[in-house]
Amino acid sequence: MKPRAGILITGTEVLTGIIADRNGPWLSERLRDVGVDVAVIEIVGDRPDDLLLALSHMRDDGLAVIVTSGGLGPTADDLTAEIVGHFSGREMMLDDRLEQRIGEILAPMVRRWPGLDLDAIKASNRKQAVIPEGATVLDPVGTAPGLVVPPGSGSGPTVVVLPGPPRELQPMWELAAATEAFKTASAGAPSYRRGIMRLFGIPESEIANTLRAAEEDGLALSELEITTCLRRGEIEISTMFEPPAAPAYDAFAAFVRARHSDTLFSEDGSTVDEQVASLLAGKTIAVAESCTGGLMSARLTDRAGSSAFFAGGIVAYSNEAKVSLVGVDPALIERVGAVSTEVAEALADGAVQRFHADVGVGITGIAGPDGGTEEKPVGLVCFSVASAAGEHITRALRLPGGRADVRDRSTTVAMHMVRRLLRGQAGQPVRGPGGDTVAEALKR
Amino acid sequence: MKPRAGILITGTEVLTGIIADRNGPWLSERLRDVGVDVAVIEIVGDRPDDLLLALSHMRDDGLAVIVTSGGLGPTADDLTAEIVGHFSGREMMLDDRLEQRIGEILAPMVRRWPGLDLDAIKASNRKQAVIPEGATVLDPVGTAPGLVVPPGSGSGPTVVVLPGPPRELQPMWELAAATEAFKTASAGAPSYRRGIMRLFGIPESEIANTLRAAEEDGLALSELEITTCLRRGEIEISTMFEPPAAPAYDAFAAFVRARHSDTLFSEDGSTVDEQVASLLAGKTIAVAESCTGGLMSARLTDRAGSSAFFAGGIVAYSNEAKVSLVGVDPALIERVGAVSTEVAEALADGAVQRFHADVGVGITGIAGPDGGTEEKPVGLVCFSVASAAGEHITRALRLPGGRADVRDRSTTVAMHMVRRLLRGQAGQPVRGPGGDTVAEALKR
Numbered sequence: 001m002k003p004r005a006g007i008l009i010t011g012t013e014v015l016t017g018i019i020a021d022r023n024g025p026w027l028s029e030r031l032r033d034v035g036v037d038v039a040v041i042e043i044v045g046d047r048p049d050d051l052l053l054a055l056s057h058m059r060d061d062g063l064a065v066i067v068t069s070g071g072l073g074p075t076a077d078d079l080t081a082e083i084v085g086h087f088s089g090r091e092m093m094l095d096d097r098l099e100q101r102i103g104e105i106l107a108p109m110v111r112r113w114p115g116l117d118l119d120a121i122k123a124s125n126r127k128q129a130v131i132p133e134g135a136t137v138l139d140p141v142g143t144a145p146g147l148v149v150p151p152g153s154g155s156g157p158t159v160v161v162l163p164g165p166p167r168e169l170q171p172m173w174e175l176a177a178a179t180e181a182f183k184t185a186s187a188g189a190p191s192y193r194r195g196i197m198r199l200f201g202i203p204e205s206e207i208a209n210t211l212r213a214a215e216e217d218g219l220a221l222s223e224l225e226i227t228t229c230l231r232r233g234e235i236e237i238s239t240m241f242e243p244p245a246a247p248a249y250d251a252f253a254a255f256v257r258a259r260h261s262d263t264l265f266s267e268d269g270s271t272v273d274e275q276v277a278s279l280l281a282g283k284t285i286a287v288a289e290s291c292t293g294g295l296m297s298a299r300l301t302d303r304a305g306s307s308a309f310f311a312g313g314i315v316a317y318s319n320e321a322k323v324s325l326v327g328v329d330p331a332l333i334e335r336v337g338a339v340s341t342e343v344a345e346a347l348a349d350g351a352v353q354r355f356h357a358d359v360g361v362g363i364t365g366i367a368g369p370d371g372g373t374e375e376k377p378v379g380l381v382c383f384s385v386a387s388a389a390g391e392h393i394t395r396a397l398r399l400p401g402g403r404a405d406v407r408d409r410s411t412t413v414a415m416h417m418v419r420r421l422l423r424g425q426a427g428q429p430v431r432g433p434g435g436d437t438v439a440e441a442l443k444r
Numbered sequence: 445m446k447p448r449a450g451i452l453i454t455g456t457e458v459l460t461g462i463i464a465d466r467n468g469p470w471l472s473e474r475l476r477d478v479g480v481d482v483a484v485i486e487i488v489g490d491r492p493d494d495l496l497l498a499l500s501h502m503r504d505d506g507l508a509v510i511v512t513s514g515g516l517g518p519t520a521d522d523l524t525a526e527i528v529g530h531f532s533g534r535e536m537m538l539d540d541r542l543e544q545r546i547g548e549i550l551a552p553m554v555r556r557w558p559g560l561d562l563d564a565i566k567a568s569n570r571k572q573a574v575i576p577e578g579a580t581v582l583d584p585v586g587t588a589p590g591l592v593v594p595p596g597s598g599s600g601p602t603v604v605v606l607p608g609p610p611r612e613l614q615p616m617w618e619l620a621a622a623t624e625a626f627k628t629a630s631a632g633a634p635s636y637r638r639g640i641m642r643l644f645g646i647p648e649s650e651i652a653n654t655l656r657a658a659e660e661d662g663l664a665l666s667e668l669e670i671t672t673c674l675r676r677g678e679i680e681i682s683t684m685f686e687p688p689a690a691p692a693y694d695a696f697a698a699f700v701r702a703r704h705s706d707t708l709f710s711e712d713g714s715t716v717d718e719q720v721a722s723l724l725a726g727k728t729i730a731v732a733e734s735c736t737g738g739l740m741s742a743r744l745t746d747r748a749g750s751s752a753f754f755a756g757g758i759v760a761y762s763n764e765a766k767v768s769l770v771g772v773d774p775a776l777i778e779r780v781g782a783v784s785t786e787v788a789e790a791l792a793d794g795a796v797q798r799f800h801a802d803v804g805v806g807i808t809g810i811a812g813p814d815g816g817t818e819e820k821p822v823g824l825v826c827f828s829v830a831s832a833a834g835e836h837i838t839r840a841l842r843l844p845g846g847r848a849d850v851r852d853r854s855t856t857v858a859m860h861m862v863r864r865l866l867r868g869q870a871g872q873p874v875r876g877p878g879g880d881t882v883a884e885a886l887k888r
Contacts, residue, residue: 013673015482017469018682024487025461038459039494043468043485046671050483057501075652075672109647117653124649165674167845203553205568208519209561227490228519229457238462287738287759293745294731294738297759301737304813304847312765315731315741315757317750321799325756325769355765369748401611403748 003064003186004039005031006157008054010070010080011164012045022166023069030173031067032240035189039063046077055087059156065185066157067176070164072144074124081147084159085132089152092130098137098145099129105143135161138175141168148181158185190242195249197237197256198266200416204230206260207237214255220248233412234272265419272415273303279422280309286355287313288326288347290338291365291381292410299411311355316347322364326350339364341382341394341438348386348394359421360386361414365399367406381410382438385417391426393417396438447508447630448483449475450601452498454514454524455608456489466610467513474617475511476684479633483507490521499531503600509629510601511620514608516588518568525591528603529576533596536574542581542589543573549587579605582619585612592625602629634686639693641681641700642710644860648674650704651681658699664692677856678716709863716859717747723866724753730799731757732770732791734782735809735825736854743855755799760791766808770794783808785826785838785882792830792838803865804830805858809843811850825854826882829861835870837861840882 024041044050071080138146147161162169223245289296297313322328328346347362365381372378384394468485488494515524582590591605606613667689741757766772772790791806809825816822828838
């Protein structure tokens with residue numbers, strides 16, 4: 001039987017929504033990578049009873065592996081190690097070597113913050129070195145050690161205990177996955193493969209139709225676990241399959257390709273951001289943006305190495321800045337308004353000129369919630385992408401959602417327009433839920 | 445007994461980490477707001493067995509309310525309504541009025557996307573109108589109706605069934621909370637109060653010490669549920685308590701205030717972003733940023749109404765842009781390097797001048813992972829905030845974490861520096877883990 005896993009995120013601050021959990025989804029992907037199917041992610045507060053209940057349910061459901069995050073810190077509400085020890089039927093013991101190791105890690109912090117309470121630090125240090133007997137210790141990345149705890153009685157789940165901060169958890173997961181205890185618990189995991197197709201510019205219901213059509217055509221979809229979802233304005237079709245089902249996946253991918261050639265932009269897992277970065281090799285790009293307020297520049301500089309292609313950006317929020325810093329003609333703004341395809345083009349051209357860039361992006365719109373009019377409602381955003389040679393792709397769209405949605409979605413639209421320009425597709429008609437002019441966008 | 449709740453997030457795309465769940469934390473806060481304690485958030489895939497198991501565990505744990513999100517769409521893997529009906533011991537039935545209502549909602553989409561498969565849409569529409577008998581229907585915000593399903597047998601949890609997209613779920617939650625069925629299930633919920641204190645510039649361990657000291661001083665902390673967490677570089681102390689414990693909270697807040705007056709910046713739940721927005725009333729701010737790549741401008745324009753105070757920004761990624769667009773002296777860059785407190789000051793001054801702003805922010809640093817040197821390592825970031833009158837707050841910091849951490853954390857540091865300047869505290873020494881010069885930052 002294939003081993004299945006549960007992920008248990010602990011922390012009242014996560015349960016109550018004060019901070020967002022990033023570990024659950026990350027661990028889920030890593031477990032899938034090693035062929036372990038994840039049945040459930042649970043989030044509980046720092047209450048021993050709730051922690052124990054969650055662990056017990058996962059054991060009752062027959063899960064072979066449980067990965068926990070959080071509750072390994074120095075404070076009294078950090079209880080995970082002790083509860084997992086109890087759950088696994090193992091005594092707690094002080095690990096001298098570990099106590100010394102944590103002491104070494106804390107030493108620079110003690111020097112850095114003069115005036116700390118040294119006794120309190122020593123007590124915390126010792127607390128973190130008390131672990132279930134027989135557990136494999138994972139060397140701390142921060143100050144908290146991780147643990148791999150096999151079942152005490154020989155049956156039941158193996159529990160991987162990791163700290164809460166993602167930058168500690170992520171490297172320590174690699175250590176955990178390499179332990180004998182984890183390998184034993186996850187023995188029998190099949191080697192999954194994953195195929196990802198990404199589309200931009202069609203509604204999710206069209207993909208549902210395509211799946212139905214593929215089934216009617218006799219494709220072996222039952223061998224594939226297909227998930228579709230809308231993600232930042234794009235549709236992602238993620239498919240998990242075991243190696244023998246590779247021909248079924250290839251047939252499915254060909255079917256999607258044939259029906260959606262104009263909107264399918266990625267079959268190799270690459271994001272539009274990665275594709276744009278590759279297409280920009282040897283070129284530079286600059287941005288002049290208004291309603292996105294810096295998010296387009298931030299997105300282009302999100303990746304390491306972006307200084308090779310990102311020339312710079314101007315956040316021209318006011319008309320004055322559009323004129324003085326980007327060089328938009330004030331008479332144009334007067335005539336057609338700041339939110340217009342004409343001003344978007346002038347912003348894109350201005351970005352090219354001011355930064356001596358090969359490609360310029362102009363974005364101007366109404367992110368809301370205020371500032372909309374009947375003529376130009378909230379969600380109306382005008383985009384233009386220009387090349388130094390004078391090519392343009394320009395369009396107006398009416399984007400759904402709140403302020404944050406409109407701002408974020410706008411950067412996705414702009415990225416796809418940059419991709420089209422860089423692929424030499426400036427002349428092709430734009431398909432999808434948008435028109436090329438403000439008037440057309442508003443008709444929809 | 446106080447009613448407790450479970451939150452059940454469904455969707456293989458959430459479980460597998462393809463998209464991040466935002467509903468769990470949001471629902472958790474809303475349930476707390478109405479006095480219902482959340483015991484657990486669970487995420488399961490679109491597998492009927494796993495959904496049923498999760499519901500059953502929550503019933504076994506004695507939870508009075510379960511709120512689900514997702515699985516209400518038109519596709520075959522959208523199973524939540526049917527499974528909840530089965531779990532609650534209720535027959536499924538077609539609600540004619542609801543079918544008609546969904547048809548009305550879909551009509552504009554059908555017009556907008558010519559060429560859709562109308563039979564498929566009709567089948568989807570009907571599927572979404574099949575609901576458990578006796579459930580209260582929540583009017584759709586998108587196309588999916590929500591449900592409040594009381595237990596069929598009279599005992600067991602009441603299940604609130606909501607759609608997955610946050611912008612549909614959030615307004616529909618308000619409808620759900622107002623139903624008689626929900627009010628009956630949550631009867632007996634106490635009215636909680638929440639106090640939030642936010643600090644910037646001290647390590648989390650110092651707060652642990654303060655909690656210990658408060659306990660030793662005899663403060664009634666047992667009446668308070670105190671959670672501390674590190675959030676985007678700030679420490680947040682969130683305290684839940686029932687109204688009779690208000691004096692205990694007041695005493696605790698006074699204790700924290702006395703010990704941490706220099707780092708405590710918020711006691712009313714306000715964020716530094718909100719405080720900066722208020723302090724900027726009647727003033728304008730501009731940004732010239734390098735390593736943050738637009739994120740500082742994006743953060744300042746995140747809130748509605750920011751056009752009142754945000755003059756604009758320049759993302760001066762290259763030295764050329766720092767010189768030509770912000771007016772930094774190229775000889776200065778040559779002499780001290782682009783990542784220096786001097787260039788940060790020149791950027792802040794340039795932002796003031798170019799945008800005729802009252803306040804300017806300059807940020808320059810090495811976000812990594814490449815580009816670091818022994819002298820100027822990855823994570824070194826120089827900040828300056830300038831007023832039009834010539835005041836400055838300038839500092840260099842070495843920030844921990846990866847590229848995304850350094851970029852995000854930098855915006856938090858800059859926000860706090862803007863706050864200090866606007867509060868007329870430019871002359872006060874900076875406390876916390878930073879020095880005022882690059883040399884001091886590197887010593888730590």
